[in-house]
Amino acid sequence: MKLKLLPVLLAAGTAFATVSAPAFAQNVIADYEPVTAEMLANPPAEEWLMFRGKYNNQGYSELDMINKDTVGDLELAWAWPMAEAGIQETAPLVHDGIMFLQTNNNIVEAINAETGDLIWQYRHAVAEIPASWSYQANQARRQKNSIALYEDKVILTTVDAKIVVLNAADGKVAWEKQVLDYNKGYSYTVGPLIADGKIISAISGCSIAGTAGGCYIMAHDVETGDELWRFNTIDDPDNPAQQESWGGVPPENRWGGTPWTTGAYDPETNTTFWGVGMPGPYAQLIRGSGDGSVLYTNSTLAIDVDTGKLKWYYQHLPRDNWDLDSPFERMLVDQEIDGVMHKMLVTVPGKNGIAFALDRDTGKYLWSKETIVQNVVDKIDEDGTVHINEDLVFNALGEEFLVCSSVSGGKLWQAGAYSPLTQAYFVPLTEACNTVAPTQTEFTAGNAVGSVKFGPRVLPEGITDAGLMQALDINPTQGESKWQYRYRPSPTSSVLATAGGLVFGGDASREIKAWDQETGEVVWSQRLNAPIGGYPMTYAINGEQYLVVPTGYSNSASSISSAFPEIPLPTGSGNSIFVFKLPSDAKTASAN
Amino acid sequence: MLRFLAFAIALFSAGTAFAQTAGVPPEELNNTRRLAGDSINVCFDVTSLGRPFDEDVARAIGDALFLEVNVIDGFGGFPLNGDGFMDELTLAMNNTCDVFMGVSVSANSPFSEAFALTRPYASIPFVFVASDPAYQSLGDIPKDRPLGTAMASMGEMNYITWAQQQPDGQSWVRYPYADPDKMATRVLDGTIAGMIVWQPAFSRVLAERSDADALRIIDPSPLPEAFVRVGALVSSRNGFLRSQMDQAIDALVADGTIAALLEKYGYEGKAGE
Numbered sequence: 001m002k003l004k005l006l007p008v009l010l011a012a013g014t015a016f017a018t019v020s021a022p023a024f025a026q027n028v029i030a031d032y033e034p035v036t037a038e039m040l041a042n043p044p045a046e047e048w049l050m051f052r053g054k055y056n057n058q059g060y061s062e063l064d065m066i067n068k069d070t071v072g073d074l075e076l077a078w079a080w081p082m083a084e085a086g087i088q089e090t091a092p093l094v095h096d097g098i099m100f101l102q103t104n105n106n107i108v109e110a111i112n113a114e115t116g117d118l119i120w121q122y123r124h125a126v127a128e129i130p131a132s133w134s135y136q137a138n139q140a141r142r143q144k145n146s147i148a149l150y151e152d153k154v155i156l157t158t159v160d161a162k163i164v165v166l167n168a169a170d171g172k173v174a175w176e177k178q179v180l181d182y183n184k185g186y187s188y189t190v191g192p193l194i195a196d197g198k199i200i201s202a203i204s205g206c207s208i209a210g211t212a213g214g215c216y217i218m219a220h221d222v223e224t225g226d227e228l229w230r231f232n233t234i235d236d237p238d239n240p241a242q243q244e245s246w247g248g249v250p251p252e253n254r255w256g257g258t259p260w261t262t263g264a265y266d267p268e269t270n271t272t273f274w275g276v277g278m279p280g281p282y283a284q285l286i287r288g289s290g291d292g293s294v295l296y297t298n299s300t301l302a303i304d305v306d307t308g309k310l311k312w313y314y315q316h317l318p319r320d321n322w323d324l325d326s327p328f329e330r331m332l333v334d335q336e337i338d339g340v341m342h343k344m345l346v347t348v349p350g351k352n353g354i355a356f357a358l359d360r361d362t363g364k365y366l367w368s369k370e371t372i373v374q375n376v377v378d379k380i381d382e383d384g385t386v387h388i389n390e391d392l393v394f395n396a397l398g399e400e401f402l403v404c405s406s407v408s409g410g411k412l413w414q415a416g417a418y419s420p421l422t423q424a425y426f427v428p429l430t431e432a433c434n435t436v437a438p439t440q441t442e443f444t445a446g447n448a449v450g451s452v453k454f455g456p457r458v459l460p461e462g463i464t465d466a467g468l469m470q471a472l473d474i475n476p477t478q479g480e481s482k483w484q485y486r487y488r489p490s491p492t493s494s495v496l497a498t499a500g501g502l503v504f505g506g507d508a509s510r511e512i513k514a515w516d517q518e519t520g521e522v523v524w525s526q527r528l529n530a531p532i533g534g535y536p537m538t539y540a541i542n543g544e545q546y547l548v549v550p551t552g553y554s555n556s557a558s559s560i561s562s563a564f565p566e567i568p569l570p571t572g573s574g575n576s577i578f579v580f581k582l583p584s585d586a587k588t589a590s591a592n
Numbered sequence: 593m594l595r596f597l598a599f600a601i602a603l604f605s606a607g608t609a610f611a612q613t614a615g616v617p618p619e620e621l622n623n624t625r626r627l628a629g630d631s632i633n634v635c636f637d638v639t640s641l642g643r644p645f646d647e648d649v650a651r652a653i654g655d656a657l658f659l660e661v662n663v664i665d666g667f668g669g670f671p672l673n674g675d676g677f678m679d680e681l682t683l684a685m686n687n688t689c690d691v692f693m694g695v696s697v698s699a700n701s702p703f704s705e706a707f708a709l710t711r712p713y714a715s716i717p718f719v720f721v722a723s724d725p726a727y728q729s730l731g732d733i734p735k736d737r738p739l740g741t742a743m744a745s746m747g748e749m750n751y752i753t754w755a756q757q758q759p760d761g762q763s764w765v766r767y768p769y770a771d772p773d774k775m776a777t778r779v780l781d782g783t784i785a786g787m788i789v790w791q792p793a794f795s796r797v798l799a800e801r802s803d804a805d806a807l808r809i810i811d812p813s814p815l816p817e818a819f820v821r822v823g824a825l826v827s828s829r830n831g832f833l834r835s836q837m838d839q840a841i842d843a844l845v846a847d848g849t850i851a852a853l854l855e856k857y858g859y860e861g862k863a864g865e
Contacts, residue, residue: 085619209743209770248738250783252774253767281744281768285752288766396756397749439749571618 027119028170029110033096034151040194041267046540048094051146051191052415053537055265056332059417060497061538065545066582067500071514071524074580077546078116082575083107083123089413090550091146091191091494091535092577098168099539099548102147102191103575106158110171114541116579120171126160146191146262146535148199150222157188157201163220177225179203179218184210193272195265196305197222200272202259206234207280213251215258217274217301219308229308233257233276233296236310245318247284247292254287255280257297260327261413264345269361270305273332275349278325282452283438285321285394293318298326298350302363312363316349316356317377319388322403322436323452324376326350329415332360335423335475342476346418348427351410352376355427355472355479358384369479371411371470372429373460375404394438406434406457409466409490412556414505415535417497422517423475424482426503428491429468430556432457466490466564467507471520483520489567492556493532493549504547506532508557509567512549530574531557547580616679622687632659632833635666635689641772642716642792642822645857646694649713650824652849656840666692682706685827691837697823698746708828710837712821713850716861718747720812721794722786723779729811730786735764737785740775743768747788750818772797776807786810790820791860821865 035049043049045062052059066074082088082103093100099113106124111117148155153174154166164176179201180186185208192201198219206215218230234257236242246254256279263274279297281287287294298317303310316326326349333344345360353372358365365384378387392401409432416427435455459466467490471482493506497517502524506512508531514524526549534550552575626633634650636643647663654661666689667680685692685707695703697712720730727733741748748768755763767784769775772793778784780803789797791809798804823841826834841864844850850863 212770212774248765249767253769255770285756286744286748286768288768397752573619 026121026170029096029098029119029168032098032152032169035095035149036151037197040150047096048092048537048539049149050093050193051091051148051262052329052331052535055193055195055267057262057264057329057415058331058333058420058497059415059495059535060419060499062499063538063540063545064499064501065540066498066502066538066547068502068516068523070582071500071502073582074524074526074547075583077579077581079576079578080111080116080118082552082577083109083121085553085573085575087553087555087573088550088575089534089554090575090577092537092548092550093147093149094537094539095149097541100147100149100154100168101577102145102156106145106156106164108147108154108156108166108171110168113539113546113579122154122166122171122173124156124158124164126158145188148192148194150194155192155194155199155222157190157192159187159189161186161188161203161205163192163199163201163225165225175225177220179220179227180216184208186211190260190262193263193265194222195267195272196270198228198305199225200263200265200305202263202274204258204260206258207255211255213254215256217259217263217272217303219305231301231303231308231310233259233301234279236296239295239310242295245289245293245295247288247290249288249292254294256294258327260325261329261415264330264332265305266332266343266360271311271360272303272305273330273345273360274301274303275299275327275330275347276301277327278320278323282323282436283321283394284319285397285438286452291319294320298324300330300345300347300349300358300363302360314356314358314363314365314384316354316386317352317388318386319393321393321438322376323407323454324351324403324405324410328411328413331416331418331425333418333425333474337475344474344476346425346474346479348411348416348429351405351407351412353405353410353427353429354380355425357474357476357479366476367478369472369481371427371472372409372431372468373404373433373463374410375402397438400435400437400455402433403436404433404460405430406432407436407454408432408457408556409434413494414491414556415494417495417503418474419497419503419517421497421499421501422482423473424517425472425474425479426495426497426505426515426517427470427472428493428495428505429470430490431460431463431466431468433460434458464488469495469503469505469515469520471503471515471517485515485520485522489564490556492554494535496536496538498538504536504549506536506549506551508564508569510551510570512536526580528578529576530570530572533557533575544581544584549578549580551576551578616682620683620687626690628690630659631662632690633662633664633688634691634693635664635684636693637667638665640694641790641796642694642857642859645714645792645853645859646822648853648856649844649850650691650693652844652853653837653840656843657836664688678704681825685825690826690830690833692825695823695825696746697821703825706828707825708831708834710824710826710834711841712823712865713841713844714822714854714859714861714863715819715865716822716854716859717791718742718745718750718788718812718818718820719791719794719809719860720786720788720815721776721779721807722810723806723808724785727786727810729813731811731814733764733785735761738765738767738783740769740778740784740787740789741766742772742775742787742789742793743770745788745790746820747790747818751788751815754815773801776801776804780804780806788812788815788818792857795858819861
C-alpha cells in the first residue's frame with residue numbers, strides 16, 4: 001500500500017462548504033494510480049473498482065484470507081460515520097489504498113482504506129431546492145447512487161440530473177454536465193457504469209408529470225461529457241411491438257420505465273444490460289393501456305454500447321398492475337460445461353422474487369425458479385412467455401386484492417451475489433403481501449398524484465419469518481434450491497460472496513452474518529449499530545483482507561422493520577461503515 | 593422525542609407504501625413545539641391548481657379566528673404515483689405547518705390517522721371541454737375519438753367507473769394527462785376530441801393562453817357529475833385547531849365569503865359541501 005499525501009491543506013471544497021460547513025482536512029493524494037480500461041475489465045483481486053466489483057455485477061471477490069476457518073477471528077479495524085443523516089445505500093469502492101465512500105446528497109469521501117483517515121470530502125452543491133421540487137428533496141435524502149472510477153477521476157451522477165467528474169487526487173470538480181432538466185422532474189438515483197470510453201447512466205424521476213414519455217439510458221463521452229446516445233425505455237420507434245404494447249396510449253401519456261439499478265457490461269460483445277422498472281400509473285385501468293404488456297417496463301434490455309441500439313429484450317412481468325417492478329441487478333455468469341461455454345444473464349429482477357436465466361447473447365429464456373410466496377405470475381411457458389394471474393387485474397376502481405409479494409417485499413434493491421466457487425446464486429429476499437386497490441386519491445385537490453392504495457404489509461399465511469437467504473444452484477438448464485436460511489428480520493443489505501467460501505449479508509436486526517456457501521450454516525455474525533445496509537465489499541492491503549460492512553437507514557430498514565415491533569430501529573440513522581480484518585498474525589492465505 | 597417518533601412509526605406502518613421511498617429518518621423530524629402566539633403556519637402545495645383561491649380562504653379563516661396567517665409554500669412536484677408525498681407531508685406537518693390547505697376530502701383519503709381533515713370549504717366540479725363546434729355534449733362525440741382525462745383525478749375516476757359499466761364499444765378511448773395545458777393543446781390540435789378537467793385548471797388555461805378561446809365547456813352527459821371537495825389538513829394531535837377551523841369554515845360558507853371567492857376566481861361549484 002502506498003498512500004501518498006501532500007501536506008495538509010485546510011481548504012473548502014465547494015461554495016457550500018465555505019458558507020455553511022466546518023472546514024474538513026482536504027488532503028491531496030500524490031501519484032494516484034489511474035484506473036485503466038484494462039483494470040476495469042480485469043480488476044485486481046485486492047481492489048473493488050465498481051458497484052458490484054466487476055462488470056458482471058456478481059458481487060464476488062476472489063480474496064480468500066477471510067474464510068470459513070478464519071472468519072471467527074475477525075476484529076474491527078476501523079469505523080467511520082458517513083457524512084450525512086438520512087437514507088443511503090452506499091457502495092464503497094477501493095483503489096490504490098483509497099476508499100471512495102459515497103452517501104446521500106451526493107457526498108463523496110476519500111478515506112485511507114488501511115487506517116480509516118479522511119483524505120478529502122466532496123459535497124455536491126445543489127441549487128436550493130424550491131418547494132415545487134419536493135420529490136427531488138426526498139430523493140436526495142435517500143439517494144443510493146453508486147460512483148465510478150476511471151483513470152484519475154471519480155464519476156458521480158447527482159440528484160439534480162448532472163454528471164459530475166472529480167479529480168480522484170483532491171476531490172475537486174474537473175468538469176460537470178447538466179444531462180437533463182431537473183425542473184421537469186429528472187433526477188439521477190443510480191450510479192454510472194464506465195465502459196468503452198463512455199459514461200453509461202440511467203435517469204430517474206420518470207413518473208413525474210413533466211417527464212411524460214421519456215425515461216432514458218444514456219451514454220456520454222467519458223472525456224468530454226458529450227452525449228453519444230440515449231435509449232428511451234418507454235418509447236422505441238424502432239419496435240412496432242413496443243408501441244402496440246401500450247394499447248394505443250401515445251408516448252406523451254406514458255410514465256415509468258425507470259432503470260433503478262446500475263447495469264452490467266460484457267466487454268466481449270460490447271453490450272450493456274439494464275433492468276427496467278414498473279409502468280406508470282401502476283394499474284392498467286388507470287394508465288389506459290388495456291391488456292397491453294407495456295414494454296419495456298419490467299424487462300431486461302441488452303443495448304449495444306457502440307450505437308445505443310437495442311439488441312434484445314425480455315419482459316419478466318408484463319401488465320404490471322401492482323408496482324412489482326423488476327429493475328434490480330442483472331448478473332453475467334459464464335459456465336463451461338463439457339467444453340462448451342455458456343454465457344448467461346441471471347437475475348431475480350423484481351419484487352415477485354422469481355429467478356430467471358437468459359442466454360445473454362440472444363435473450364433466449366433458459367429457465368425460471370420461484371422463491372418466495374407470490375401470486376401474480378400464473379405460469380411461464382417453455383419459451384419464456386410470462387402469464388400473469390388475470391384474477392388480480394382490477395376491473396373497477398376501488399377493487400382490492402391481496403397481492404404477494406408486496407410493494408416493499410420480495411426482491412428489492414439489495415443485490416444478490418454469484419459465487420463461481422460453488423456455482424451458486426445467493427439472493428436476499430423478503431416474504432410479504434399487501435392489499436392493492438386502484439383509487440383516485442388526489443392528495444392535493446385536482447392534482448395528478450396518487451393512483452393506487454396499498455394496504456399494510458403482512459406475512460403470507462403460514463409464514464412467520466420474513467427474511468429468506470436463498471441459495472440457488474444454477475447452470476444453463478436449471479436453478480434449483482441449494483439451501484434456504486429463514487429468519488425473522490428482513491434482509492436490509494446486499495450480499496457479498498467470496499472465494500473464502502462465504503456469503504456475507506445483513507438484516508434489520510443490525511446483524512451481519514457470514515454463511516457457508518455450501519451448507520447455509522451461519523459461521524459468523526456480529527451485531528452493529530444500525531440495520532446493515534448498502535453493499536458489503538472486501539479488499540486487501542499489504543496482504544491483509546478487509547471486510548466492509550455499511551450500516552444505517554435505508555428504505556428497507558424503515559418500511560420493513562416497522563412490521564416487527566420486537567426488532568426496534570435505533571433512533572438515529574447510524575449511517576456508518578465498519579471495517580473488519582483478521583488479526584495480523586492470522587493471515588492464512590493470499591489472494592488467488 | 594418519543595412522542596414524535598411514535599407518531600412517525602405509526603405513519604410508516606399504517607400509511608401508504610410506495611415503490612421507492614419509505615420513511616423519514618428520525619433526525620429530520622424537529623423535536624420542538626411551535627410557539628405560535630396569535631399566528632398559524634398555513635402551508636400550500638405550490639403546484640396546486642387552486643393555490644390562490646386556497647390562500648384567500650386561509651386568510652378568511654385566519655380573520656374569522658383572529659389569527660395571523662403565515663403563508664408557507666409547503667411542497668409539490670411529486671410523481672404520479674405519489675412516491676415521496678407522505679414522507680414530505682410528515683416532515684412539513686411535524687416541523688412547519690399547522691394547517692395544510694387545498695387537500696381533497698374524499699372517501700378514499702390517502703392520509704393516515706396522523707392527520708385529520710377539516711370539513712370541505714368548497715366543492716368544485718370537473719368539466720368536459722371541447723373545441724369542435726359540432727359537439728354540444730360529450731354524447732355527440734363519436735366513440736372512435738379519444739378523450740383526455742386529468743390523471744389520477746376524481747373526474748378520471750368518474751369516467752373509468754362509467755366506462756366499465758358500458759357494453760363493449762360504447763365508451764371512448766381515454767388517454768391520461770398529467771398536465772392540463774398539454775391536454776388543452778391536444779384538444780386544440782384534434783389529437784383528442786375533448787377533455788375531462790378540473791374546472792380551476794381550465795380557468796387557468798383560459799387565463800394564460802390566447803388560443804384557448806376555441807375551448808368551451810359542454811354538457812358532460814352521459815357522464816354523471818364529478819366534484820372535488822376541497823378542505824384542509826391538520827395534525828390529529830391538534831383537535832382544538834380542527835374544531836376551530838370547522839367552525840370558521842361553517843361561518844364563511846354561511847355568510848357568503850367562500851361563494852364570493854369562488855366568483856372572484858371564476859370557479860364553478862359551491863361553498864361547502
